[in-house]
Amino acid sequence: MGRSPSSDKNGLKKGPWTSEEDNKLIEYIQVHGPGNWRSLPKNAGLQRCGKSCRLRWTNYLRPDIKRGRFSFEEEETIIQLHSVLGNKWSAIAARLPGRTDNEIKNYWNTHIRKRLLRMGLDPVTHSPRLDLLDLSSLFSSTQLNLSSLLGLQAFVNPQVLSLIATNLFTSHTENPEMLLQRQLQENQFLNTQIQNQEGSQVLFQKFQENQILNGSVEYHTPTFQPNNQFQNQTPEIPTCTPSNLGSYNLVNGQNVQENVMLPLQNCGQILQENSSGQNFSFDSVLSTPLSSSTEDERDSYCSNFMKFEIPESLFFEDLV
DNA sequence: AAATGTGGCAACCGCCTGCTA
DNA sequence: TTAGCAGGCGGTTGCCACATT
Numbered sequence: 001m002g003r004s005p006s007s008d009k010n011g012l013k014k015g016p017w018t019s020e021e022d023n024k025l026i027e028y029i030q031v032h033g034p035g036n037w038r039s040l041p042k043n044a045g046l047q048r049c050g051k052s053c054r055l056r057w058t059n060y061l062r063p064d065i066k067r068g069r070f071s072f073e074e075e076e077t078i079i080q081l082h083s084v085l086g087n088k089w090s091a092i093a094a095r096l097p098g099r100t101d102n103e104i105k106n107y108w109n110t111h112i113r114k115r116l117l118r119m120g121l122d123p124v125t126h127s128p129r130l131d132l133l134d135l136s137s138l139f140s141s142t143q144l145n146l147s148s149l150l151g152l153q154a155f156v157n158p159q160v161l162s163l164i165a166t167n168l169f170t171s172h173t174e175n176p177e178m179l180l181q182r183q184l185q186e187n188q189f190l191n192t193q194i195q196n197q198e199g200s201q202v203l204f205q206k207f208q209e210n211q212i213l214n215g216s217v218e219y220h221t222p223t224f225q226p227n228n229q230f231q232n233q234t235p236e237i238p239t240c241t242p243s244n245l246g247s248y249n250l251v252n253g254q255n256v257q258e259n260v261m262l263p264l265q266n267c268g269q270i271l272q273e274n275s276s277g278q279n280f281s282f283d284s285v286l287s288t289p290l291s292s293s294t295e296d297e298r299d300s301y302c303s304n305f306m307k308f309e310i311p312e313s314l315f316f317e318d319l320v
Numbered sequence: 321a322a323a324t325g326t327g328g329c330a331a332c333c334g335c336c337t338g339c340t341a
Numbered sequence: 342t343t344a345g346c347a348g349g350c351g352g353t354t355g356c357c358a359c360a361t362t
Binding site for chain 1: 346347348349350351352356
């Protein structure tokens with residue numbers, strides 16, 4: 001594994017660690033504790049640089065490291081957190097006890113990223129890949145009237161639209177802690193607004209996201225209803241309608257798809273109600289049944305959520 | 321059976337940040 | 342204020358194992 005044995009210009013060894021080196025490092029740290037990595041190799045009798053020792057310890061030798069396959073819960077947590085944090089592997093690792101940032105990074109690049117691509121999702125934005133969608137047929141089949149969609153502003157407080165648009169453009173770059181604080185403030189405002197504007201699906205979407213945030217997760221988690229360790233604190237979910245679909249990318253008539261997660265993937269455990277009063281539900285698009293054991297089964301399960309059809313008789317006016 | 325391709329992952333590299341004198 | 346250092350982080354490399362041809 002890894003690099004072939006070699007030495008750098010200082011005579012320090014590089015490449016794979018031997019069990020003898022591992023033992024030396026473990027024994028030294030058991031006595032003196034980790035840290036002071038620059039002087040550690042000399043004191044421990046290792047021909048390695050401090051950085052190499054630190055990496056070996058933190059990524060492999062640490063006693064609390066969990067080895068082996070990632071569980072479904074872990075995998076979904078990674079996807080959730082990545083949708084919020086991006087490639088902040090250390091931040092993601094901090095929420096997965098026993099897993100290292102390096103391990104999560106490798107797992108993402110070798111498994112999850114490929115799976116998302118196969119599902120037609122962009123692994124960077126977590127949005128459906130537009131290059132794979134025939135949006136014109138989608139719109140014609142549903143008889144959606146663009147002017148009606150744009151008319152959303154007629155019943156949505158412009159202040160709210162502005163708030164949401166601002167959020168959409170900043171949420172992926174903002175410091176998660178700052179985001180948390182800001183969203184707590186937003187939620188107070190939205191909570192009031194949503195009581196007065198029952199028809200606003202955009203508002204509901206925003207409200208729901210903030211509820212998830214406030215109720216459980218340290219970081220803003222816009223795409224999923226948690227079903228793992230956060231589940232106990234999941235707030236009661238109000239009913240929403242299929243018009244959530246596409247609401248974000250048409251804010252103010254602007255297509256903000258590029259930087260935003262579509263609510264399409266936001267269907268996790270949302271109970272939706274169509275115009276005729278029939279209920280239908282989605283599980284998380286990326287959730288996988290615990291009984292599934294193979295990657296193919298997981299793919300199959302997940303991809304089924306991308307195959308729903310919009311009824312011919314569905315009118316946007318009915319939905320709002 | 322041998323050659324070639326691909327996946328997986330440990331380890332390295334270079335940059336960045338925070339601390340301290 | 343600034344320079345030096347230690348440690349942390351994300352991206353990349355390169356080797357091994359396994360699959361495919």
